[in-house]
Amino acid sequence: MGVKQVVKGNFATAVAAKLARVDVVPAYPITPSTLFPEQISQYIANGEMDAELLLTESEHSAMSAAIGASAAGARVATATASQGLKLMSEMLFIASGMRLPIVAAIGNRALSAPINIWCDHSDTMAERDSGWMQFYAENNQAALDLMLMAFKIAEDHRVLLPAMVGLDAFVLTHTMEGVDVPLQEEVDEFLPQYKPLYTLDVKNPMTFGSFGTPAHYMEFKYQQWEAMNNARKVIDEVFKEFEEKFGRKYEQVSEYRTDDADIIFITMGSVSGTARAAVDRLREKGIKVGAAKIVVFRPFPHERIREIAKKAKVLAILDRAVSFGMSGPVFADISGSLINEEKRPMLLDFIIGLGGRDITFRDFDEMTEISMKTLEAGKVEEPVHWINLRKELLEGGA
Amino acid sequence: MASDELFVSGHRGCAGCGMATAVRMILQEAGPNTIVANATGCLEVMTTGYPETAWKVPWIHAAFENAAAVASGVDVALKKLGKREGVNILAFAGDGGTFDIGFQALSGMLERGHNITYVVFDNEAYMNTGIQRCSSTPPYASTTTSPAGKVIPGKQGRKKPIANIVAAHDIAYTATATIAYPADLKKKVKKALELNAQGKGPAFIHVFSPCPTGWRYPSEMTVELSRMAVETGIFVLWEQEGPDISNRKVSCPPKEKRKPVEEYFKLQGRFRHLLKMPDKIAEIQKEVDEKCAKLGF
Ligand SMILES: Cc1ncc(C[n+]2csc(CCOP(=O)(O)OP(=O)(O)O)c2C)c(N)n1
Ligand code: SF4
Ligand SMILES: [Mg+2]
Numbered sequence: 001m002g003v004k005q006v007v008k009g010n011f012a013t014a015v016a017a018k019l020a021r022v023d024v025v026p027a028y029p030i031t032p033s034t035l036f037p038e039q040i041s042q043y044i045a046n047g048e049m050d051a052e053l054l055l056t057e058s059e060h061s062a063m064s065a066a067i068g069a070s071a072a073g074a075r076v077a078t079a080t081a082s083q084g085l086k087l088m089s090e091m092l093f094i095a096s097g098m099r100l101p102i103v104a105a106i107g108n109r110a111l112s113a114p115i116n117i118w119c120d121h122s123d124t125m126a127e128r129d130s131g132w133m134q135f136y137a138e139n140n141q142a143a144l145d146l147m148l149m150a151f152k153i154a155e156d157h158r159v160l161l162p163a164m165v166g167l168d169a170f171v172l173t174h175t176m177e178g179v180d181v182p183l184q185e186e187v188d189e190f191l192p193q194y195k196p197l198y199t200l201d202v203k204n205p206m207t208f209g210s211f212g213t214p215a216h217y218m219e220f221k222y223q224q225w226e227a228m229n230n231a232r233k234v235i236d237e238v239f240k241e242f243e244e245k246f247g248r249k250y251e252q253v254s255e256y257r258t259d260d261a262d263i264i265f266i267t268m269g270s271v272s273g274t275a276r277a278a279v280d281r282l283r284e285k286g287i288k289v290g291a292a293k294i295v296v297f298r299p300f301p302h303e304r305i306r307e308i309a310k311k312a313k314v315l316a317i318l319d320r321a322v323s324f325g326m327s328g329p330v331f332a333d334i335s336g337s338l339i340n341e342e343k344r345p346m347l348l349d350f351i352i353g354l355g356g357r358d359i360t361f362r363d364f365d366e367m368t369e370i371s372m373k374t375l376e377a378g379k380v381e382e383p384v385h386w387i388n389l390r391k392e393l394l395e396g397g398a
Numbered sequence: 399m400a401s402d403e404l405f406v407s408g409h410r411g412c413a414g415c416g417m418a419t420a421v422r423m424i425l426q427e428a429g430p431n432t433i434v435a436n437a438t439g440c441l442e443v444m445t446t447g448y449p450e451t452a453w454k455v456p457w458i459h460a461a462f463e464n465a466a467a468v469a470s471g472v473d474v475a476l477k478k479l480g481k482r483e484g485v486n487i488l489a490f491a492g493d494g495g496t497f498d499i500g501f502q503a504l505s506g507m508l509e510r511g512h513n514i515t516y517v518v519f520d521n522e523a524y525m526n527t528g529i530q531r532c533s534s535t536p537p538y539a540s541t542t543t544s545p546a547g548k549v550i551p552g553k554q555g556r557k558k559p560i561a562n563i564v565a566a567h568d569i570a571y572t573a574t575a576t577i578a579y580p581a582d583l584k585k586k587v588k589k590a591l592e593l594n595a596q597g598k599g600p601a602f603i604h605v606f607s608p609c610p611t612g613w614r615y616p617s618e619m620t621v622e623l624s625r626m627a628v629e630t631g632i633f634v635l636w637e638q639e640g641p642d643i644s645n646r647k648v649s650c651p652p653k654e655k656r657k658p659v660e661e662y663f664k665l666q667g668r669f670r671h672l673l674k675m676p677d678k679i680a681e682i683q684k685e686v687d688e689k690c691a692k693l694g695f
Contacts, residue, residue: 050478051478064461067471068470069471072481207456
């Protein structure tokens, strides 16, 4: 068993990179992820980590260097957030298209404008089609564990896709929590050296990143599609192996008091703990609610969502991001998962906690009230609701 | 072409592409223990149409603006994996990928001191997307976004002095070259790679690369244009170690008197409108004379 330490989320992801024996860390600082390159530089300066830290002049170059390093056969990790992830965006698609298993820790932070450094999921949600796997941590332990597992999943030859692990800005990145830090020997057993299929090697020259015409492009994309589908199985295998080795259980979606629930809250990230506590409070009042936490957002856990949907009459989906002119992204994807089901619950979308606005029990009460009214009415009048808006700021402006 | 070439024929470049010839010469000098990171542009598009490739060395392309950053990643990865010894790393990019969109990544690579030789193939416009103006485009050249019109005679503004700016980063070696002087080009590649191998940090070679399609001249005249640019002083061949301009050595200065710049303009469609504008030609002649005087020839 590992060593108990009280650490910030960023430290958890950095220690995971160290334990994973990452070869190259290309990075550029941004709040709330800066502690990651700082911690890596500290490890290297102290001789505790044998890695190349490449401090580039931008996030675009950090991800570009990650691509070069990964193609050369290195295990590569980086960290960023918000505007930094946006600047990387072009290269994210290229990393996945080139099938390079880079792992990135993302301190989920709101996007400008207005500029805001606090938590929501707009940054990673806008990259959900980038071909990267996406994992969301509820706490610092999960951030560490998911980072370790992300390497193993990404590097599996059935997958070979990059992965990002989201941890909520400040709520996790900067908050001290007790974490079980695994021993190096245990991690070495769990995560062997990266064995790339192809590398930039002067003894065996190959062309990486060629020009794909209409005659070949779709097959490249189909293989990415297949790899992402394969990842579901590999994720389950790796989660199971991790549980056997380290005693901590992970699921693509985990449920809480859902069995006889009329209303199930769907959450991602740090708010999931609040959701479970809210469920307990509401259950005491005799309201039949449950909660489900999405840990793996890409590949999307269709099957698990369908299983959970069978149990409920209303899915109350919390979205910490918004697709303007549509809905929240989680709501849209869950709707897509359920559309061909014969029987499906009513779906409600709650846009909540943008730009670091706290999510409280009062908000859960409000979402429960809207859900119960919908239950009574037997139909959805309005699917998308913005929760805890300061109406006094919106009125009287015109 | 000899079968031991590392950049092989069969690519889809236009006949007479100056850049393709330059690449072949550079790889002849660099040899097989070389990895190339290539920016988006004509060179990448014409050489790697899947499933074919013209490259017999390991080669990677990721995007337009980041050859320097991708090469940096390859560099540190090989170092960490213990595979860096004896391997040359070349970054190849067009003028667009260097003077404009890739400038930041290049500057970062230079500052970090990677042992990489960065080669810019300067055909003075964005050729791959159809001859648009770049900060490398010379004054008054007509391109599809700086057309010679009734009011505005082609590109306004200067040609960015990229090699000077690069040399000012205090790097090991900066040089200019072109294909009409193959021995000089190869000598400079050799020098650059030697300095890299000695751990002296980055080197940069600005390769003037005539483009028949974009400059509108007959494809068999590429070498002649390359030579004419040097003989008029439009493009000066030089090399320099470190940032101090007093260390700059002019290579292959014209043996006879420099030719008038008009001789160079006359050969190319992109300057045709200038031939009716003697004041503009005189203006450029004056600039070239001053530049050459400073360099002592
Ligand atoms: C981010 C981005 N912007 C624009 C383009 C479109 N684009 C591709 S190649 C190119 C021009 C290349 O010019 P240069 O670097 O001079 O190379 P050349 O083709 O002239 O050899 C442009 C504008 C792109 N691929 N990526
Ligand atoms: S357009 Fe110019 S640079 Fe591009 S392949 Fe043709 S000749 Fe070469
Ligand atoms: Mg060009």
